[in-house]
Amino acid sequence: MEFNFTSWAKNLPQPVIEVLEKEEFTSLSALKYAGEKDLESLKLKRGHIVELKAAVADLQQKYGGGPLRAADxxxxxxxxxxxxxxxxxxxxxxxxxxxxxxxxxxxxxxxxxxxxxxxxxxxxxxxLEKVSPCHWIVANAKIMAKLMNTVDFDHEAYLCYTEMVGELGARFSWQSVLLYDDEYRKRQSTSGFAWGTPNPHLSTVILCERAQQVPGNKSGKATTGSGGIRRPVGPSGKEVCLQYTNKGTCLYGSRCRFEHVCDTCGKEHPGKDHQATANTSA
Structure with a gap:
């Protein structure tokens, strides 16, 4: 994720930009780890400091930085x-x-x-598996309030997504909806698609209807992971390791009780590399 100071600072007041350039706060590394004391020490008006703190907090949230990250x-x-x-x-x-x-x-x-x-x-x-519908409603509203401060945020699309989660919760187990929501947010952050865009693949491999039997499971019980959350099932009938398919590595290695395959096609590559692998084979 490439960082450009000019693009990032375009919405800040000109006096703030000039001070940042003078004090050499123009690199990603400097801004990622800037704390409140660093920003307050700059010779700026109090209102400008407030604006700067908010902008730096958003940057640190986006790039995984330091002390002003809101998610921490x-x-x-x-x-x-x-x-x-x-x-x-x-x-x-x-x-x-x-x-x-x-x-x-x-x-x-x-x-x-x-x-x-x-x-x-x-x-x-x-x-995640302990988040109640009340927790989700409050947290979702806070996330929407934060996103409304970002550029080009489509609040109507986000409201459509909120409505969609509510409809999913009425049909599927709440634990599987939470896992779907968490994975959806991660992919939206990475790919930038519009909120509310349907994802049939996620729906198929994650959402679990109440008392639904999973294909290939002869016990008649839904296949679930820890906390009652359903996992995708690989070609062998074993559940897919979410750590492997999402990150490409697994702490347990060959000792892992889950199958190390792609959660999309079931082949021996992480799910995160599925698109690149498909393009190569094509």
């Missing part, structure tokens, strides 16, 4: 741990995930037992 603002731990913060989103996740926008007021309470019989109650943002 997570729910605080409660109880004996006071105001400590939990671990932020996984590094490298640049798309806007529902789990990262669930507010602290809706955090899921979990009990952790320490040595000596001490039990702590911690408020944590929910894992």
């Amino acid at each position: 603002q997570v729910a605080p731990l409660q109880g004996l741990l006071g105001n400590m913060a939990i671990q932020s989103a996984s590094p490298g996740e640049t798309y806007l995930r529902i789990v990262d926008f669930v507010p602290a007021s809706m955090a899921v309470e979990e009990e952790v037992t320490l040595g000596g019989g001490v039990t702590l109650k911690l408020a944590n943002k929910p894992k």
